[in-house]
Amino acid sequence: MSNRRSFLKKTLASTTLLLPGSIITSCAEPGQKNSGEKFKPLILSTWDHGMPANDKAWEVLMETGNLVSAVEEGVKVTELDMDNLSVGLQGLPDREGIPTLDASIMKGDGSCGSVAFVRQVRHPISLARKVMEETPHVMLAGEGARQFAIEQGFPMEKEELSPKAKELYEEWKVESRYKPIVNIENHDTIGMIALGPDGKLAGSCTTSGLAYKMHGRVGDSPIIGAGLYVDDEVGAATATGLGESIIRICGSFLIVELMRQGRTPQEACEEAVIRLIAKNSKDIKDIQAGFLAINKEGEYGAYAVQQGFTYAMHHSGGGNLLNATYKL
Template sequence: MFIIQATLYYLPLLSTVIAVVLSEQQSPIIIVNTWPFSNATDAGWNVLSPSNSTLFGSSIDAVVAACTNAEDDPNIESVGYGCSPDENGHTLLDAMVMDGKTMEVGAVASMPDIRQASQVARDVLLSTKHTLLVGPLAAEFAKSRGYKPTSLDTSKSHNLWIKWQKNNCQPNFRKSADWVPDPVTSCGPYRTNVSDINSPKLKDQRIKKLDINNHDTIGVIALDAYGSMAVGTSTSGSTYKIPGRVGDSPIPGAGGYVVDNIGGAVATGDGDLMMRYLLSFQVVDYLRQGIGPTEACKRALRSVRSVSAPLSYFHLTLTPNFK
């Protein structure tokens, strides 16, 4: 038996639960993703079940194909080039691929100038003994693998950045009391507010991101004809993030996690929170204990609700052999 569980959860209210149950003798071919990026899903499906071949593709290649499709789609404003500029006006990419059979992971983070982030992550997985490459040197690795450098910035992303600057750089991700000038009312360059560095209000203050589109990271889970599972993620990160920031997407256990014969999970939302709680790992670990996918998602999210302010998340869980 195979169960796909999609849970849309707005803390503290569970608003939508969708479950699909498939029961077959052979391993079914399944691919799902976090948002209605149907073209991306189709691209992954065509790898898993090619119409012109009797050979079935792997779950790893399927999640990469799906993520690549989203990365190349100019209409998706949260994945790939030309979107989500940072404070300096530049777009950088994060991506991860995880193999549920070997538990190997390949990931890149804060990578400039290379549009095929998920493909480079797969190269890290398959062609190195490392897990995560970051920054300009991740791009250098990609070039050594034959990827051609291309600017990730476009006129659209530049115009977004200019508009943001004209709005006094609002919203942003800096805690107000720690900086001069005050990031609530002004753009940088910022420097440390020495007079308030020991202020107790620093412990509680955080400027929350306000852009609803910041949650639309693509996360993909695939189960291939051979019974192997994989997850893939790709994102351009939070819009107007502080340069150098890395989100949850390339972090195993946060953006995604998968174990063959147990299940897989991907998540999207406030990546800084998800890295603290490793929500995808929590979900899969609950599945390992025999807990159903809906309850696994609920329990993982409760760990956030018990500590942090309400925020929205979307969890997608795929569990094989669940009873």
């Protein structure tokens, strides 16, 4: 085992041009398309909060060579970010004032696990990994997921709103109107996909869901094939935005299958957005949804319904915060 770990670290180190902590940060102009570059290893994740998540994922990958641990530990950073109100227990609650969480994780060999509508668990992504590795199931939900967490030794957190979430929830209750604001209340996810130096793939996805959703609502994030899909033979994809619109087209699975048919990651993301718009045309002006994709060669793509979707990209040359191209 020690020889294998040493070999992996040497392999990873040979791909790295920068010292740890020297990630370069920049932001592309709105609507800039990727140039068809290829990177291996490569990590992509959704939104501005993807930058610190990618930093952690890259650190774990360089240290351990374990791609699944990298995508788990990366998004755990976001699950603990008290300034983030769309991921983790500090996120905005449902209409009853209760924060409920969804998460999924997947390997390129088809192994996967997820949890939905789970309460009091600080790191739902770690619980999803336990479902993948310790049970014969793919998804556990609600009270069953909470019971499994207790059995696995997860501490149960006190069920209370974070100060920021409480303040905003009290303001919302004055009128109790439910209308998500594009690029604010409905970019409710961090999705991360990664390609290792050996060509293997993995991904993770975690969220506190839509702000002020109906109690019991589950979005795309824990649904394998909707919010996340990974296949070592082809590539990986993840989604963010209004989950209902993404579920209707099985967005991430669709993108991977389009890549299997020969589309580039960018072309596949664009086609997914076109299909999403067609299935949600009545309310599309109020919907934001975005997709990220990587193929096994290290090409990547990103596309969104509307302007405003940012994503983080980390590779051996550094890290960038980029603006995805968009349809509307």
